Amino acid sequence: MVAKPALSLIDWRGSYQQKKMPAEKALRAIKRGQRVFIGSGCGEPQYLVEKLVEQMSYLADIEILHILSLGRTRYTDACFQEKCRLKSFFVAASSREAVAEGRADYTPINLSDVPTLFRNNILPVDVALIQVSPPDEHGFCSYGVAVDIVKPATECARYVIAQVNASMPRTLGDSFIHVNNIDAIVEHDEPILEMPPPVVNEIARMIGHHVAELVEDEATLRVGVGSLSSACLYALEGKKDLGVHTDMLTDPYLYLIEKGVITNEKKTLHPGKIIASFCAGTEKLYRFVHNNPLVEFHPVDYTNNYRIIAQNRKMTTIHSALEVDLSGQVCADSVGYEIYSGVGGAVDFLRGARHSEGGRSIVVLPSTTIDGSKSRIVPTLTEGSGVVTTRAGVEYVVTEYGTAYLMGKSLRERTLELINIAHPDFREELLQEAYRLNYLRREIYPVGISFYPENLEVKQLFDGDLELTFRPVRPSDETIVRNFLASLPREEPYVRFLSLMKVYPKYNVQEILHIDYRSKMVLLGIDGLPGHERVVAMGGYVLDEELMTAEVDFAVHPDYGRRGVGTFLLQRLAEIGRNAGIKTFVAYVTKGQEKVFGVFEALGYLVRITLADDVYEIRLFLDTPTDLCLVDLPSDGR
Secondary structure, three states, X not given: XXXXXXXXXXXXXXXXHHHEOOHHHHHHHXXXXXXXXXXXXXXXXXXXHHHHHHOHHHOOOEEEEEOOEOOOOHHHOHHHOOOEEEEEOOOOHHHHHHHHOOOEEEOOOOHHHHHHHHHOOOOOOOEEEEEEOOOOOOOEXXXXXXOOOHHHHHHHXXXXXXXXXXXXXXXXXXXXXEXXXXXXXXXXXXXXXXXXXXXXXXXXXXXXXXXXXXXXXXXXXXXXXXXXXXXXXXXXXXXXXEEEEOOEEOHHHHHHHHOOOEOOOOOOOOOOOEEEOEEOOOHHHHHHHOOOOOEEEOOHHHHOOHHHHOOOOOEEEEEEOOEEEOOXXXXXXEEOOEEOOOOOOHHHHHHHHHOOOOOEEEEEOOOEOOOXXXXXXXXXXXXXXXXXXXXXXXXXXXXXXXXXXXXXXXXXXXXXXXXXHOOHHHHHHHHHHHHHOOOOOOOOOOOOOOOOOHHHOEEXXXXXXXXXXXEEOOHHHHHXXXXXXXXXXXXXXXXXXXXXXXXXXXXXXXXXXXXXXXXXXXXXXXXXXXXXXXXXXXXXXXXXXXXXXXXEEEEEOHHHOOOOHHHHHHHHHHHHXXXXXXXXXXXXXXOOOHHHHHHHHOOOEEEEEEEEOOEEEEEEEEEEEOOOOOEEOOOOOO
């Protein structure tokens, strides 16, 4: 930190008046060859920047540092390339063209590491151009909507020029600079830059729906920017007691605050407080944060320090991506060789969530490009694409087609998970590429992956406290299905295809997993969220299309018996089968397993049971619903 003259905090008013001057005079402090830092994002000192550009003809070899500009960055225009050069830690619309054409530089870096560049003199700052609120009665100005890297850069700068703007909110926390630590003051009022919430389309809403399934009550959130991130926040309106620890605060958070969803009361770090580093939003958000003790702003080396983040229990971070390959590598900052955005805080919060008790890291992306011409789930990342999240670091990936849990999964398992959430138009192509890459073996996965019928997923509550998810099986469910089959005690009564299987070789499990969801259906009853799923019930049918009769089988783990799980599972299979035009279900059980009859009797269809060679044949007539249970039993039945 550059030492400032020792001044009394009491006489700050005189100091303020002495330092007040026109922008043109203040900017004369900038000399040729110096490095100039410009305040971030919506906190950018627009007036100072405008005046800097006007004086650019008198300067040369100026390096401009910033992290994100939402204003009109004329200094990146081609006509100024002999005068100054931008070095940005993030690329936005205003600088994307200049970076792509080589007239500006992009520095890939985790947001939490940027202050270190200043403090360790790796990028010493000669002059800082910042924007602050008017001083309070004690002479402290607030950095307002942009504390992030602005405060560390200012503390390390040799000379500080501050635009004092009455429109700048006075934010609280570690967010103040005293008048005595400012070298030149330029008073100029103007509206703070705004970033309105993006339009949320139907695909974004579907992704938000899937993400909401992963976010638990009392979780602490960090959500990125953009349509998908906004949709994820809007989708959380049914949650309870959420908290916020984030780098960027946006308007969609306000929606949850107004709904009473974000209370911060259950946070384990800074309970009752929203912790943020900067705002990117509208006037409504700025009014909310102004002088509000509910919100604390801190520099990014605090908010984005993974050790700090991890102190929040159930820390949940959601960030978007541009591509994910079949091995799980996530590109979020470039389209091929062209830099699109930046690393930002994604990795900071991923690491924090990973070290948090009950934490989760979620990557969201649409399954295709906007025009639908390309899949965003790809065999390998496009040449030149940057890996922001490594294959070892990714946990959840969500598209509009569902959720893939990759943590601890092999390349084969990841491939199946990701193809399952890819757009159906690209699944066969991805499957062929998986063969080429030897992620999958053709002899084990000989047919294409059928379109997963997400509409068949349902939740059901049993005994008031047990909520299970019932859904069709997916090719990626091999491990949890195998675990279920292996966990079934041999002495328990099950229908035929499960009770007679003493071992479960791979080809039998694969036969269960690879279905077309029409002539062959398998439903799983699952306890737990993706990544922590346990199959507790499984049932399925195989259709004889000539007779429109299907053989049905099911099993329920004893730990979940006598709670109606088997009855519900079979009822769902019957509903699905009946809608598919199936007329009759047929099941077989061995003698001594008569208690299974009760499951069939509870379904509301005509049931006929016959006995031959110590095996019961149970026929369930789906085209004959009845209000009363009608059962034809063999003469030597129960």
